[in-house]
């Protein structure tokens with residue numbers, strides 16, 4: 001199965017770190033929640049490393065969930081997809097926890113901030129003691145003074161990987177590009193939300209404005 005998302009050159013390494021950390025910390029029988037699971041690519045990466053864990057995926061799109069089922073057929077008894085909107089998680093019927101891990105990959109920028117916080121709180125309530133949440137997404141750049149630094153990173157990515165990411169000519173254009181399907185949170189938002197939800201935060205990987213952030217549930 002090929003990665004369905006081609007426009008993030010650093011995604012392969014960041015997802016490999018995510019899958020590796022989960023595989024390393026997991027115990028046989030652990031359950032994992034995947035918010036915005038899409039066609040099951042992240043689940044596939046995890047199953048390649050651990051065939052003894054199970055994953056519950058949630059996504060808005062029934063077609064993506066059908067594709068996930070096909071993509072994950074070799075592990076069909078270990079993946080269950082639920083159709084629903086992350087903005088109204090309580091209506092979806094996600095099985096009760098405890099879950100050892102929760103993750104979301106390139107999905108939070110589609111959600112309003114209240115819904116992002118709602119997903120974090122929903123996950124923490126269902127995480128087992130010692131459980132962790134992982135958020136992998138673009139970050140919102142909020143300071144015009146640092147914008148040229150990010151532009152340099154984007155130019156380097158294009159040179160190194162031969163393909164680019166979503167960019168902007170200047171900070172004004174960047175801010176004008178914020179829209180309902182493009183409203184990433186700031187790194188400082190995640191620190192605040194994780195702490196308020198009872199999570200200790202660790203940045204696992206940060207490349208320009210793309211972050212893999214982990215939160216470990218505090219006792």
Ligand SMILES: C[S@@+](CC[C@H](N)C(=O)[O-])C[C@H]1O[C@@H](n2cnc3c(N)ncnc32)[C@H](O)[C@@H]1O
Nearest residue numbers: 036037038041059060061085086105106107110
């Ligand atoms: C860019 S894709 C990422 C899919 C997968 N996590 C991956 O990394 O390959 C974003 C996914 O989030 C889902 N999504 C976006 N907004 C959602 C919402 N409000 N509720 C549920 N799923 C949503 C989309 O349907 C899509 O499958």
